[in-house]
Amino acid sequence: MIRLANNEDFKYIWPIFKEVVKAGETYAYAPDANEEQAFHIWMEAPVATFVYEDNGQILGTYYLKTNQAGPGQHVCNCGYMVSSLARGKGVATKMCQHSLTQARQLNYQAMQFNFVASTNEQAIYLWHKLGFETVGRLPKAFKHPTQGYVDALVMYQWLAEA
Amino acid sequence: MIRLANNEDFKYIWPIFKEVVKAGETYAYAPDANEEQAFHIWMEAPVATFVYEDNGQILGTYYLKTNQAGPGQHVCNCGYMVSSLARGKGVATKMCQHSLTQARQLNYQAMQFNFVASTNEQAIYLWHKLGFETVGRLPKAFKHPTQGYVDALVMYQWLAEA
Numbered sequence: 001m002i003r004l005a006n007n008e009d010f011k012y013i014w015p016i017f018k019e020v021v022k023a024g025e026t027y028a029y030a031p032d033a034n035e036e037q038a039f040h041i042w043m044e045a046p047v048a049t050f051v052y053e054d055n056g057q058i059l060g061t062y063y064l065k066t067n068q069a070g071p072g073q074h075v076c077n078c079g080y081m082v083s084s085l086a087r088g089k090g091v092a093t094k095m096c097q098h099s100l101t102q103a104r105q106l107n108y109q110a111m112q113f114n115f116v117a118s119t120n121e122q123a124i125y126l127w128h129k130l131g132f133e134t135v136g137r138l139p140k141a142f143k144h145p146t147q148g149y150v151d152a153l154v155m156y157q158w159l160a161e162a
Numbered sequence: 163m164i165r166l167a168n169n170e171d172f173k174y175i176w177p178i179f180k181e182v183v184k185a186g187e188t189y190a191y192a193p194d195a196n197e198e199q200a201f202h203i204w205m206e207a208p209v210a211t212f213v214y215e216d217n218g219q220i221l222g223t224y225y226l227k228t229n230q231a232g233p234g235q236h237v238c239n240c241g242y243m244v245s246s247l248a249r250g251k252g253v254a255t256k257m258c259q260h261s262l263t264q265a266r267q268l269n270y271q272a273m274q275f276n277f278v279a280s281t282n283e284q285a286i287y288l289w290h291k292l293g294f295e296t297v298g299r300l301p302k303a304f305k306h307p308t309q310g311y312v313d314a315l316v317m318y319q320w321l322a323e324a
Contacts, residue, residue, distance in 0.1 A: 021232070028230035068190035068277055070183070071305045072314070109311075110303065114276070115230055136298020136316045141272065143233045149271075152234070154298045154316055 002098045005049040005061060010039055012058035013051065017042055020081045024145045026123070027079065028115050047076075047106070050098065052091050059086035062095045064102055067112050076108040092123070096130050103159055110158045117142045118151040132157045164260045167211040167223060172201055174220035175213065179204055182243045186307045188285070189241065190277050209238075209268070212260065214253050221248035224257045226264055229274050238270040254285070258292050265321055272320045279304045280313040294319045 005013065017038045024031045029041060043049050046063035053059070060082040067077040078099045082091045103111050113132065116124060119142075124134075136154030144150045167175065179200045186193045191203060205211050208225035215221070222244040229239040240261045244253045265273050275294065278286060281304075286296075298316030306312045 024233055028232050028234035030232045030235075033232075068303075070190050070192045070195075071186055071279070071307075072190035072277060072303060073192075074305060074311075075300075075303050110301075112300065112303070115234060117233070135300055138237075138274065138297055138316070138318055139272075139320060141230075141234060141237050141274070141318075143236060145233075149236075154300070156300055156303075158301060 001054065002050055002052050002095060005043065005051045007043065009051050009058060009061075010043055013042060013049075013061045014038055016058070016061060016081050016083045019084060026117055026120050027081075028142070048102070050095070050102075052082075052095055054086075059083050059089075060091040060095055062099055064099055064106070066108075067114070074107075074109040075112050076103050076106070076110070077112055077114060078103075092126060093130070096126070100130070100157070100159065109160050110156060112157075113153075113155040115142070116153040116155055117144060118153055119144055119147055124153065124155075127155050130157075163216065164212055164214050164257060167205065167213045169205065171213050171220060171223075172205055175204060175211075175223045176200060178220070178223060178243050178245045181246060188279055188282050189243075190304070210264070212257070212264075214244075214257055216248075221245050221251075222253040222257055224261055226261055226268070228270075229276070236269075236271040237274050238265050238268070238272070239274055239276060240265075254288060255292070258288070262292070262319070262321065271322050272318060274319075275315075275317040277304070278315040278317055279306060280315055281306055281309055286315065286317075289317050292319075 021029045046065040049063045051058045051061050062080040067075045080095050132155040135156040138152040140149035141152040183191045208227040211225045213220045213223045224242040226240050229237045242257045294317040297318040300314040302311035303314040
């Protein structure tokens with residue numbers, strides 16, 4: 001149900017990306033990013049990109065990448081997007097759990113979310129439930145389309161066993 | 163004394179970059195980054211790169227870039243490097259002050275440092291003195307060459323007047 005994305009999948013990923021980014025409520029990407037830019041961001045730059053497929057339909061996607069180089073390269077970063085047609089069905093939960101497994105398999109020691117809009121309460125609730133801690137709060141770092149400048153959170157989870 | 167860097171300056175920037183990055187104690191760049199990669203990181207990717215020049219000698223350099231796109235594009239990020247020949251002379255202080263002025267002129271609302279090694283006490287002391295707050299602590303996110311996994315700090319300063 002969750003598998004590596006191939007370039008063909010991008011035609012189903014692009015509408016999800018476009019919808020999420022245009023809303024401007026969750027991701028720090030330019031709201032008017034075009035298909036080529038989206039392909040680079042989502043498919044080329046990450047270490048790996050996955051899709052959540054249900055009955056041949058792509059309902060969600062996530063990427064996994066190294067968050068910082070050199071002395072920070074043991075920490076990865078992921079981003080998840082769910083189609084508006086599939087919200088509330090646990091797609092994000094399943095993708096996040098999958099990503100934590102993948103991250104461990106790839107020998108990352110921790111996973112970090114750099115920029116979670118503090119208004120994105122559902123996501124924050126979910127990430128906490130899945131083991132992430134809020135380790136930072138960036139005052140007014142996120143410009144929300146209707147609420148103006150709101151805080152962004154940094155969330156973090158150490159993956160290695162104690 | 164502090165001016166925009168041109169491509170010719172890079173031959174003096176490169177030894178500073180190489181020395182700082184190879185030490186692996188402060189920057190999340192690959193310690194073995196080559197000259198071409200360094201040129202891209204330091205000269206091409208940022209919005210602007212500056213050098214600190216004293217009697218025709220380049221003693222330090224910094225870059226200024228946009229930290230996140232879209233909803234995060236009002237926050238900038240800077241990185242500063244000082245030659246080992248010029249430490250303790252206030253070069254970093256002067257570059258940071260200069261960068262805060264530049265950031266305001268470029269209409270950024272805030273400046274963020276994403277990844278300050280918690281072992282880099284001199285820098286943390288300096289950034290606090292210059293108005294930055296520690297807004298996040300990333301547990302064991304920085305692999306120090308001699309101290310192992312240490313925390314990294316996220317530091318932040320809102321620039322706009324109240």
